[in-house]
Amino acid sequence: MRILILGAAGMVGRKLTERLVTDGQLNGRAITHMILHDVAEPIAPQAPFEVTALTSDFSRPGEADRLVASRPDAIFHLAAIVSGEAEADLEKGYRINLDGTRFLFDAVRRVGDGYRPRLVFTSSIAVFGAPFPEAIDDAFFLTPLTSYGTQKAIGELLLADYTRRGFFDGVGIRLPTICVRPGKPNKAASGFFSSIIREPLNGQEAVLPVPEDVRHAHASPRSAVGFLMHAATIDTETIGPRRNLTMPSVSVTVAEQIDALRRIAGDKVASRIRREPDPDIMRMVAGWPPRFDASRAESLGFKAEESFDEIVRLHIEDELGGRIAG
Amino acid sequence: MRILILGAAGMVGRKLTERLVTDGQLNGRAITHMILHDVAEPIAPQAPFEVTALTSDFSRPGEADRLVASRPDAIFHLAAIVSGEAEADLEKGYRINLDGTRFLFDAVRRVGDGYRPRLVFTSSIAVFGAPFPEAIDDAFFLTPLTSYGTQKAIGELLLADYTRRGFFDGVGIRLPTICVRPGKPNKAASGFFSSIIREPLNGQEAVLPVPEDVRHAHASPRSAVGFLMHAATIDTETIGPRRNLTMPSVSVTVAEQIDALRRIAGDKVASRIRREPDPDIMRMVAGWPPRFDASRAESLGFKAEESFDEIVRLHIEDELGGRIAG
Numbered sequence: 001m002r003i004l005i006l007g008a009a010g011m012v013g014r015k016l017t018e019r020l021v022t023d024g025q026l027n028g029r030a031i032t033h034m035i036l037h038d039v040a041e042p043i044a045p046q047a048p049f050e051v052t053a054l055t056s057d058f059s060r061p062g063e064a065d066r067l068v069a070s071r072p073d074a075i076f077h078l079a080a081i082v083s084g085e086a087e088a089d090l091e092k093g094y095r096i097n098l099d100g101t102r103f104l105f106d107a108v109r110r111v112g113d114g115y116r117p118r119l120v121f122t123s124s125i126a127v128f129g130a131p132f133p134e135a136i137d138d139a140f141f142l143t144p145l146t147s148y149g150t151q152k153a154i155g156e157l158l159l160a161d162y163t164r165r166g167f168f169d170g171v172g173i174r175l176p177t178i179c180v181r182p183g184k185p186n187k188a189a190s191g192f193f194s195s196i197i198r199e200p201l202n203g204q205e206a207v208l209p210v211p212e213d214v215r216h217a218h219a220s221p222r223s224a225v226g227f228l229m230h231a232a233t234i235d236t237e238t239i240g241p242r243r244n245l246t247m248p249s250v251s252v253t254v255a256e257q258i259d260a261l262r263r264i265a266g267d268k269v270a271s272r273i274r275r276e277p278d279p280d281i282m283r284m285v286a287g288w289p290p291r292f293d294a295s296r297a298e299s300l301g302f303k304a305e306e307s308f309d310e311i312v313r314l315h316i317e318d319e320l321g322g323r324i325a326g
Numbered sequence: 327m328r329i330l331i332l333g334a335a336g337m338v339g340r341k342l343t344e345r346l347v348t349d350g351q352l353n354g355r356a357i358t359h360m361i362l363h364d365v366a367e368p369i370a371p372q373a374p375f376e377v378t379a380l381t382s383d384f385s386r387p388g389e390a391d392r393l394v395a396s397r398p399d400a401i402f403h404l405a406a407i408v409s410g411e412a413e414a415d416l417e418k419g420y421r422i423n424l425d426g427t428r429f430l431f432d433a434v435r436r437v438g439d440g441y442r443p444r445l446v447f448t449s450s451i452a453v454f455g456a457p458f459p460e461a462i463d464d465a466f467f468l469t470p471l472t473s474y475g476t477q478k479a480i481g482e483l484l485l486a487d488y489t490r491r492g493f494f495d496g497v498g499i500r501l502p503t504i505c506v507r508p509g510k511p512n513k514a515a516s517g518f519f520s521s522i523i524r525e526p527l528n529g530q531e532a533v534l535p536v537p538e539d540v541r542h543a544h545a546s547p548r549s550a551v552g553f554l555m556h557a558a559t560i561d562t563e564t565i566g567p568r569r570n571l572t573m574p575s576v577s578v579t580v581a582e583q584i585d586a587l588r589r590i591a592g593d594k595v596a597s598r599i600r601r602e603p604d605p606d607i608m609r610m611v612a613g614w615p616p617r618f619d620a621s622r623a624e625s626l627g628f629k630a631e632e633s634f635d636e637i638v639r640l641h642i643e644d645e646l647g648g649r650i651a652g
Binding site for chain 1: 466
């Protein structure tokens with residue numbers, strides 16, 4: 001079993017790598033080789049199998065062909081320019097998120113000779129744009145209101161068409177906002193959903209740029225890895241031709257996020273949030289979906305947390321060794 | 327008022343050109359110049375304004391920039407590889423229908439300097455794929471089951487994003503199957519819907535490759551031109567950010583098409599249809615939508631025929647000078 005991860009240096013990519021190293025196998029087959037790719041150098045972990053770390057811009061013609069030349073059995077495509085940056089830099093967003101994805105898909109197609117890997121693509125709830133129904137189900141249409149969401153929606157369409165054509169066996173998973181993201185903020189406009197939990201638990205102040213009644217859908221980094229592993233191993237016959245699935249999530253308001261933080265870490269921690277409305281972020285967030293009916297993914301065995309309290313506790317357990325800065 | 331038509335040599339492009347020449351104006355402004363572009367040489371009509379006919383492959387880098395250099399006020403983008411050919415030739419379909427469209431949109435974007443033309447894009451009901459609800463409304467999601475439908479859906483997403491960004495003022499219209507197409511069959515898998523009417527009226531035999539209970543949605547060539555003209559002149563403030571609209575149509579079974587032909591032209595004409603099932607076409611057609619709720623477009627003033635009888639009569643009037651081969 002050979003595995004290729006694009007976007008391996010990102011937060012989810014690193015956690016997926018750790019999980020695969022720990023498991024040593026995927027779908028009952030021992031992992032023999034793993035290629036970790038990113039535009040920033042991925043850290044190759046100690047592993048009971050060969051690990052190759054590669055650094056390049058996969059949106060340069062020919063790069064993707066090089067990555068799939070060894071015919072990996074499973075490909076995780078996590079590489080993306082995040083929402084805020086894709087909005088600020090139109091050409092870069094389209095080059096990486098659209099051209100890069102297409103070059104990868106075409107590289108797999110061109111291998112030919114019966115090669116048909118499992119390909120897991122991380123899409124996003126940003127493929128949906130307001131106005132929304134009460135809960136967005138799997139038959140709700142794609143109306144992205146950002147360039148990032150547009151690029152992800154295009155990736156979904158290409159994934160479905162190339163899967164239908166038999167070039168690979170694709171599964172697209174629409175990740176909700178991953179919360180609590182560990183480490184430093186990235187350029188995603190959704191970053192504050194994590195920082196208002198992460199920074200206070202670290203004894204630092206966090207800025208909240210939107211009103212507390214903003215509702216949003218979340219899943220933990222641990223769930224994100226679980227989604228990816230399940231997408232890589234599920235019997236795709238059970239999915240059918242509609243290969244892009246909205247992942248389960250916990251829908252809460254910002255006020256409910258803060259309540260959970262207060263319940264678990266106390267008033268002092270929860271008081272480290274400073275309200276500083278940001279019209280740009282408020283406008284983007286207003287176009288994001290607040291709640292999903294992910295019954296299709298749930299019936300296919302994808303699982304997220306049950307409550308935001310659980311999400312906060314997982315962060316303290318996985319990232320802080322159980323310790324809170326009181 | 328300068329106008330650019332891409333795909334001007336096609337059936338709808340020629341009829342749109344005729345209409346613009348007859349009208350001499352668009353939205354109350356006199357037409358001063360029209361550029362007709364296609365990969366096959368468009369015929370430049372006699373007109374009371376300057377007409378330039380250009381032939382090139384607009385999916386070649388730089389071509390689209392040349393086409394928009396004169397800053398046309400209205401752009402009609404009708405150029406496409408049709409469904410059957412896009413399915414048979416994956417690379418050609420993606421090159422013209424995806425890359426070509428994107429080159430055009432980017433060329434308009436790069437003009438800059440306040441340039442923001444009206445851009446009318448012909449999408450297709452092929453953006454929808456089975457299984458369907460009873461009638462497909464404007465909030466039904468995009469699930470194309472052909473590469474052509476995938477490419478059109480991607481064009482819709484790009485149109486909406488580039489409109490949102492202010493690069494042009496886009497309107498995407500999802501054309502139903504245009505029936506009765508005059509002239510020779512094109513490579514579209516949907517061609518038989520027209521030929522079973524057109525050929526018998528011309529005294530020739532037509533082949534029906536699907537069962538008579540197949541239901542499909544149609545509008546006449548005259549309606550198609552009407553949709554384009556309305557899309558080019560409508561106040562887009564009334565459309566809002568969801569710029570892609572399903573056009574009105576007449577939903578009938580093949581049996582009802584044949585009944586209409588028999589009512590209007592008699593038994594002898596209707597008997598010129600030979601049943602010859604084609605599994606490839608049956609499979610493609612099974613993935614196409616049978617009926618639409620186009621209330622959004624209707625409320626915005628788009629109009630189609632009321633019955634299939636009307637569609638047959640329009641064909642006899644517009645294409646046959648009122649004469650039927652009895």
